[in-house]
Amino acid sequence: xxxxxxxxxxxxxxxxxxxxxxxxxxxxxxxxxxxxxxxxxxxxxxxxxxxxxxxxxxxxxxxxxxxxxxxxxxxxxxxxxxxxxxxxxxxxxxxxxxxxxxxxxxxxxxxxxxxxxxxxxxxxxxxxxxx
Numbered sequence: 001x002x003x004x005x006x007x008x009x010x011x012x013x014x015x016x017x018x019x020x021x022x023x024x025x026x027x028x029x030x031x032x033x034x035x036x037x038x039x040x041x042x043x044x045x046x047x048x049x050x051x052x053x054x055x056x057x058x059x060x061x062x063x064x065x066x067x068x069x070x071x072x073x074x075x076x077x078x079x080x081x082x083x084x085x086x087x088x089x090x091x092x093x094x095x096x097x098x099x100x101x102x103x104x105x106x107x108x109x110x111x112x113x114x115x116x117x118x119x120x121x122x123x124x125x126x127x128x129x130x131x
Contacts, residue, residue, distance in 0.1 A: 009066070012058040019052040 003011075026045055030036025036045055 005062075005066075009062045012055075012062045015055040016052060016059050019048055019055055023048045023052060 023045060026041050026048070027033055027036050030039050030041055033045070036042070
């Protein structure tokens with residue numbers, strides 16, 4: 001399923017600004033970066049900064065694709081799915097059903113004959129023993 005480029009951009013922007021907002025919030029809690037580190041938020045700030053940098057990668061990709069005009073993979077540039085554009089779908093369901101019915105029962109897998117009830121071997125292994 002293909003997503004709208006607007007949703008893709010929103011999906012890249014939201015986590016970036018969320019982690020950035022948390023980073024700013026924790027810095028303001030300490031008064032400054034040094035104050036936040038002194039109250040024990042140093043590892044939290046470092047982790048949020050790293051995660052925010054990772055979330056910035058998809059954001060930069062979306063911005064690059066927007067300005068360069070690069071189409072997403074699987075698109076032929078017409079805005080629709082790749083394939084014939086004359087309104088016909090390349091898949092013919094009637095032909096598939098006809099091929100299936102033409103195979104007939106000759107190509108079905110032969111199942112082994114069912115054992116008769118009296119000749120079935122007794123199971124040996126797990127379970128209750130019959131005495």
